[in-house]
Amino acid sequence: MSIFSSALVFEEAPAGKGKTKSTLQCVEFFCNNLYVGRKNAVIQHFAVTDSSRGESPRVQEVWRRQVGRGGTVTQLKTVPVLNHLLVLCDGTVTVVNMFSLEPVPGLKSIQNVSLFYAGEPAAQAQPVFVKLFIACARRRTVCIYRVCVDRWECVGQVLLPQDPVALVVHETRLCVATSDRYILHDYLSQSTLKLFTHNMGKQNVIVKESVKGEFLLNGPGNLGMFVMQNGISQRPPVQWPEGVLDAAVQYPYLLALQSQTLHIYSMLDQQLKQTISIQRGKALLSTSESVFVVAEQQIHCLSQTPLGDQVQSLLEHERVEEALTLLDGVQALLPGDCYKELHRKIVRTSGWINFYKEAFPEAIELFIKSELDPREIISVYPSMVVIVNDFEHQLPAVSNVRDLWQLNQEDRTTFQQYLSFLSHFLREVRGTAQGQICPREVDTALLKLYLEQGDYGNLNQLVSAPNHCVLHVCEPDLQHHKRFFAIGLLYQSQGQPFNAIQTWARIVDGEGDSSQTVLLHIVKTLSQLKQKSVILETMDWVLLKDQKGSILMSTKDPDTQSMFAPNEVLTILTHYPIALTSYLEFLVHDLHSKEEKHHTLLAVTYATRILETAKGMQVNDVTTQETREKLQQFLWQSSIYDTSAIHAKIKSSHLHVEKAILLGRAGEHQKALQVLVNQEKDVCAAETYCWRTSAGQDRKCTQQLFLCLLQIYLGSGHHVTAAVDLLNNNAMAFNPARVLEVLPGSWSLQLVMHFLRESLRATTHERRLRGLEKSLAKVENLRQKCAWMEAAHEKVKLDRSCVCHCCQRQLTGPEFLRRPTSEVIHIHCYSED
Structure with missing residues (x-):
């Protein structure tokens, strides 16, 4: 150096001859x-x-x-x-x-x-x-x-x-x-x-x-x-x-x-x-x-x-470690801007050396640390020149520089590693201040890299999120690789949703694969749109393709809910029963609608689907059973629907359980139990009806319902076994005296022994439990009185310095003043106004 x-x-x-020279x-x-x-x-x-x-x-x-x-x-x-x-x-x-x-x-x-x-x-x-x-x-x-x-x-x-x-x-x-x-x-x-x-x-x-x-x-x-x-x-x-x-x-x-x-x-x-x-x-x-x-x-x-010239000379000879050591050692001697610029040059040169040595992890770290303009590295790749054609690129001044175009022709495997490096580097800087120097070039280069590497997962992720891809540069490449769904995503991210939906619609209609997934994406996109005209124009096409999935347009996005009134949506869905059912469920269960029209329409829709399926002789179909369970659950839980309208819909059908629930809602419990016993012929359903109807009511209501069911069993003469099972399994739900009044005289004691034993046991237990509760209440009352008395009779000490905590006046009086100052007076504490 x-x-x-x-x-x-x-x-x-x-000096002259004979004179010393060392002076x-x-x-x-x-x-x-x-x-x-x-x-x-x-x-x-x-x-x-x-x-x-x-x-x-x-x-x-x-x-x-x-x-x-x-x-x-x-x-x-x-x-x-x-x-x-x-x-x-x-x-x-x-x-x-x-x-x-x-x-x-x-x-x-x-x-x-x-x-x-x-x-x-x-x-x-x-x-x-x-x-x-x-x-x-x-x-x-x-x-x-x-x-x-x-x-x-x-x-x-x-x-x-x-x-x-x-x-x-x-x-x-x-x-x-x-x-x-x-x-x-x-x-x-x-x-x-x-x-x-x-x-x-x-x-x-x-x-x-x-x-x-x-x-x-x-x-x-x-x-x-x-x-x-x-x-x-x-x-x-x-x-x-x-x-x-x-x-x-x-x-x-x-x-x-x-x-x-x-x-x-x-x-x-x-x-x-x-x-x-x-x-x-x-x-x-x-x-x-x-x-x-x-x-x-x-x-x-x-x-x-000058120190800066020394560092620059070391860089020219690619002695980056020495240059960095020198620069860090003399940092205090250099202006801040000069140090930063020299440090960037050193790190950047080291990055290029490692890049061409194929030490890619080190090169990425050094390029990021030196804040390298991404266009510098993009320009090195032959296929990326179109992206940065207006950028003045300076070739890196390192001795081991390589021609990547020639490398692509001679060693494709190694060139693929260079492509992987570039995609990794661009992903690292994207979204950072370094990547914001040229966001269009970064995103466009990434899209080309993903296409060339077949990395379609990252490709879709890039174009579906906000990006700065140049549309006229990227679209031909996407078409060449037949990535039509990605084209739609790119349109969508670029603020062209109508073009995106048209592109995806062609895929659903047979121009591509995975049409079901694309259809769901179209529905999701429509549900997030703010243009009502576009949604109305596309809704019929979507409903014809998938009624159940398309209902997401009206239910998932709050803006769409505010854009379409419920009655407007119901009108549109009139001819699409599956979508209509889903939307009504959304109104009732998710939005908790209190309108009688919505509740009644949902129940009628359930019944209609069940009855239409029954016409096709598929009464035991799994879907029908699920729908019927939903109808029964809804009839039990909701109290807003019009019972007469629903009853009129199912009056002549086989939906006897549903009829019984509606009769119970009208207060006609005996008719409801008769339908379950005589028409549905399901004693378990009748017993469940009694328990569910009396839930939350007093014991008298429960006893009346079960007694009514017992009388129906006894009146028919064909349900003696059901009557015995009802008594033995639900002894606590009956009034023993009333049961004995209605039982036939021909019944033996042995037949009702279990009922009598359980009933007496329950009655005795209940009487004793009430007595125990009464005793516990008395004890608690006495404990409170004792605590009050102890608090009211506590002794306090008074002397001349004591004051009242309420009025802050000194506690004085004739009897108090006659005593010596040093004497302590013990009095009881009383409450005065």
């Missing part, structure tokens, strides 16, 4: 001001001018000053807030002005210094100052100075177990490299945390600042270790080569300098990304904008390629 571009900033002029030792940079420390105690100030047309930046020397009699300048640090430049030369820290390089009066040099670190300015402090941490190897200490504009003072000291070799500070935490290990020390809490050891004889000791609150250390085994200020490492180490002289962090990259090579690693995946050749490299300086590389004779400036 080309992450950093190198530009030569400064080059030392060739550059360290650099410092701030706001186009470059400071160079040399081996001969000289510092130089250069003004750096930005380059143009891709050329190297130009430098111009501003000042040069010697800060000591000799020795090497090993460290430079600007303090812009104070306009100071801190210089470490030959073990002495000197402060000069950043722009004139003149010594600052009042700031005397500090001796015996091995290295120093300048912190950030104190926020909103008056006067403004920075903290300076000076390490002294001789005394094994780190002194803390407060540096102001014209003075400095020592404000603290940290004792170390060994000589300090390197030092970095973050807030109150010092990261120090001693002669054999790295340690963390908090100078406020005086707590020390020992880290890992190092070997100064075999590797350079490196302590650098990483991201905020993190330190970069040269660990054992040539590992670049990242350590937080609490001693924990939150990212994996970087394996860098041996002989690393210096290191710097330019997030998200780590730069490791060797004598001849600069290695650039990613802090996100710890992989080597770039190498740059350097001649006799010595040190690195990382700034917010760039990285300076100090060599013996040259200074190079490394500028990082």
Whole structure:
């Protein structure tokens, strides 16, 4: 990768014979001001001018000053807030002005210094100052100075177990490299945390600042270790080569300098990304904008390629995993819109790669995640071009792209998998914001896919629900595949119900299969229509095809019920008895109609169907029996019908049970029982009649009905056995005294013994039960009286502070006032007005 571009900033002029060439030792940079420390105690100030047309930046020397009699300048640090430049030369820290390089009066040099670190300015402090941490190897200490504009003072000291070799500070935490290990020390809490050891004889000791609150250390085994200020490492180490002289962090990259090579690693995946050749490299300086590389004779400036360009370059080489890792790592450094767009590009490219690798589940997930325009993927398929002919499609820039048209010709099986992918993807995005970009193209493509794959279940589901299919594109394909029912569904969903019904009617009339199912669908569609004229025009055709199913038009939809009055429907159904019966049942049972006309007409319709069936000599037909049971049940339950009209209809028929029910409704119970016994000849029906008629009545009514039935049995002379069974099986329904009065004298006691025994037992049980109920009532009454008396005679305590809960007046009186205050008076509680 080309992450950093190198530009030569400064080059030392060739030296004469016998002169040393190693003069550059360290650099410092701030706001186009470059400071160079040399081996001969000289510092130089250069003004750096930005380059143009891709050329190297130009430098111009501003000042040069010697800060000591000799020795090497090993460290430079600007303090812009104070306009100071801190210089470490030959073990002495000197402060000069950043722009004139003149010594600052009042700031005397500090001796015996091995290295120093300048912190950030104190926020909103008056006067403004920075903290300076000076390490002294001789005394094994780190002194803390407060540096102001014209003075400095020592404000603290940290004792170390060994000589300090390197030092970095973050807030109150010092990261120090001693002669054999790295340690963390908090100078406020005086707590020390020992880290890992190092070997100064075999590797350079490196302590650098990483991201905020993190330190970069040269660990054992040539590992670049990242350590937080609490001693924990939150990212994996970087394996860098041996002989690393210096290191710097330019997030998200780590730069490791060797004598001849600069290695650039990613802090996100710890992989080597770039190498740059350097001649006799010595040190690195990382700034917010760039990285300076100090060599013996040259200074190079490394500028990082914009992060967006780096991501785009990775995408062009299809290194999507690296691109995604990089993008996620630098998300905080990018504008929100830029990050989102780059993220979509990465995920989309990964989706195309997986698509052409036939990794379809991953491709679907990535296309949805990247919000891919569905037309992009639809355009790839040769048979779908007509759907998106006005869409400008861009071919995916991936190396493994395939021609699906050629694939369709050569490998039909694999192409079918691609078709399945497309249908799955379109189903996933349909109805989402991604699918709403082009709903017409999505639905039309789905319809074509279902037809081509023979997935008629999903096809019908698509066209029956609201959709955006293009009718003139889809209809020819549906006709070609003979999906006439689906054509009707498409018409219906597109707001053309009349065309839909006409299409389905042709299927019912013989132009297709499953006509019964289609007919029911036509009925359902008509029941939901709001156009009354269309329903009236089609109703006769539907009734001729299926009377029972077509009644749904008038019963299931509330809007249709309000559109047609019941009498209007009854008039239409006059010549369709099955439909008429169903509609009347709907009126009576579902809508609970209270009109006598509806109840009477329903009973007459039942009777008519039964009698017409009987003419065909099918009296025992199952349907007839069901209809007769419905008629009997209705006659028992309803009380609104006209009994005379119904009786006139069945008077001369074999419907004797129905006649008996009607006679019972008129109060002629004896005639009703005679019809059941003598004409229907069904003693069970007569007994059931007695119980059902007397249900909810007093016992006297029950006794009268059963006594009447007994007299009928005894009067005929042919029902003695039925009379005996009636007495023995229903002993509790008779009055014993009345039964004994009507029984023939010729009957033996043995014949009625069971009846007498059960009757006396029932009478005795009833008498005892009434006595027990009376006793229980008395006990409950006494319990209530006792509770009332206990509540009315409860004692209460009164003193001078008591008040009435009703009127809130103090309870005082002559008898009460004569007693001492401390005495408690016990009185009974009475109720007063």
